[in-house]
Amino acid sequence: MTVSYPYGGRDLFAEPENYEYAQCEDVSFVTAWRNQRAAIVERLGTVPGRPDDDPVIDAPVSGTSLIQIMSDIRQDCVSQGLQADTAKEVLDSFVAKFEVFRRLFTAYDASLRKTADATGATIAGYLSFGFALAAFAEQGPRPKYLSTLLKLTDALASQDHTSWAEADRQNFARLLKREDDLVTVWESTCCR
Amino acid sequence: MPLDRTLSGLGLLLAPTMRSRAYAQMLASRGLSPDHVFHYPAPEAVWTGERTVRVPLDEDGRFFDFAPYETAAETVENAGWDHSTLPDTDINHESVRKILAESGLSVLVYSGMNKAIVSKETLECSPKLLHVHGGYLPDYRAATGFYFGLLETGRVGVSAIWLDQGFDTGDLVGRAWYPGGHGLNVDAIVDPVARADLLANELESWLENGTFPAVPQTGVAENYFVIHPVLKHLALRRAAQTI
Numbered sequence: 001m002t003v004s005y006p007y008g009g010r011d012l013f014a015e016p017e018n019y020e021y022a023q024c025e026d027v028s029f030v031t032a033w034r035n036q037r038a039a040i041v042e043r044l045g046t047v048p049g050r051p052d053d054d055p056v057i058d059a060p061v062s063g064t065s066l067i068q069i070m071s072d073i074r075q076d077c078v079s080q081g082l083q084a085d086t087a088k089e090v091l092d093s094f095v096a097k098f099e100v101f102r103r104l105f106t107a108y109d110a111s112l113r114k115t116a117d118a119t120g121a122t123i124a125g126y127l128s129f130g131f132a133l134a135a136f137a138e139q140g141p142r143p144k145y146l147s148t149l150l151k152l153t154d155a156l157a158s159q160d161h162t163s164w165a166e167a168d169r170q171n172f173a174r175l176l177k178r179e180d181d182l183v184t185v186w187e188s189t190c191c192r
Numbered sequence: 193m194p195l196d197r198t199l200s201g202l203g204l205l206l207a208p209t210m211r212s213r214a215y216a217q218m219l220a221s222r223g224l225s226p227d228h229v230f231h232y233p234a235p236e237a238v239w240t241g242e243r244t245v246r247v248p249l250d251e252d253g254r255f256f257d258f259a260p261y262e263t264a265a266e267t268v269e270n271a272g273w274d275h276s277t278l279p280d281t282d283i284n285h286e287s288v289r290k291i292l293a294e295s296g297l298s299v300l301v302y303s304g305m306n307k308a309i310v311s312k313e314t315l316e317c318s319p320k321l322l323h324v325h326g327g328y329l330p331d332y333r334a335a336t337g338f339y340f341g342l343l344e345t346g347r348v349g350v351s352a353i354w355l356d357q358g359f360d361t362g363d364l365v366g367r368a369w370y371p372g373g374h375g376l377n378v379d380a381i382v383d384p385v386a387r388a389d390l391l392a393n394e395l396e397s398w399l400e401n402g403t404f405p406a407v408p409q410t411g412v413a414e415n416y417f418v419i420h421p422v423l424k425h426l427a428l429r430r431a432a433q434t435i
């Protein structure tokens with residue numbers, strides 16, 4: 001019997017999942033997750049070009065754009081004007097925002113509060129968050145960031161990708177590849 | 193039959209959870225008798241698995257035979273401990289606060305309802321609350337921190353702390369790592385029994401020394417959120433490989 005991945009049946013931005021008390025002991029759970037991701041990558045098409053192209057950084061009316069903040073985090077930098085000492089501190093703040101509210105915004109002020117004129121983050125914004133999570137998860141055994149990345153990609157996977165810009169589709173495919181590589185590393189540790 | 197050792201001035205606050213069952217059974221098995229036990233007025237879940245589960249406590253063969261079907265109330269009754277039922281499931285309810293404030297206890301072992309947050313007002317008027325957190329502190333803070341520890345180490349970390357207003361930030365009484373359980377149910381069996389064993393160890397130290405430690409948490413602290421099920425699966429696979 002084929003088991004379907006239980007977090008793929010609805011729009012997870014509109015109806016967030018809390019992931020509590022998950023029934024995931026059976027090996028078929030991971031197989032189902034991997035099958036769901038593979039089917040999405042196939043639908044998204046091939047991924048030419050260099051990996052992780054930076055999306056176009058939008059200029060917000062006020063504050064700093066989410067994409068700029070995430071781009072700087074990937075360079076292990078704190079965006080100019082933000083009240084934080086390290087890129088990790090900034091990323092941890094966004095991890096908490098996403099884990100609690102399951103949504104981000106287009107721009108943030110120096111205290112990392114959304115600006116008054118900010119709107120819901122774009123797909124490109126969420127993808128830039130995903131690449132920042134992946135970059136931190138790849139720096140060592142940091143499953144905290146991979147856990148949030150898996151939730152983010154669940155939510156992005158639940159969207160209608162046919163309406164996305166081509167660059168977003170390709171970047172999502174690349175992000176899913178990096179997610180799979182990260183999970184494979186943990187599998188090699190945990191499933192000897 | 194273990195010697196009866198009364199924990200003068202110490203009480204237990206037990207919600208209808210597997211953790212409370214483990215606490216009551218562990219203390220009873222070691223002859224540790226609290227001055228008083230408070231129960232929450234809430235229904236117990238029915239355990240449909242094995243009646244007794246042997247849980248490894250270290251790599252040297254120490255174990256605990258846990259009876260998950262036996263409610264904490266049944267264990268307390270069988271042990272003959274003084275007990276009563278609180279008027280509300282909310283520890284911050286005025287009626288509960290009043291009872292705790294007038295209990296005469298100096299320390300209350302806290303095994304509360306899931307997701308309950310103890311308010312500043314309750315902390316100020318109740319006995320000192322001793323809580324055993326699932327996760328090795330300060331490395332693994334928040335509710336499923338222990339799953340991340342399990343994923344990274346194959347072991348279950350637990351920490352006894354004095355509750356304060358922060359999330360898992362209170363001063364440490366003690367902490368320890370336990371075996372992953374070799375495929376046992378981590379949520380219902382391994383984690384509750386690990387917490388119960390650390391609790392009993394700390395209470396025995398207190399009886400011996402007359403004081404509880406209170407060591408501020410130092411080092412790198414990490415806050416964790418609910419673990420994604422793919423990583424939870426891998427954590428359980430890793431735990432299944434360790435005794």
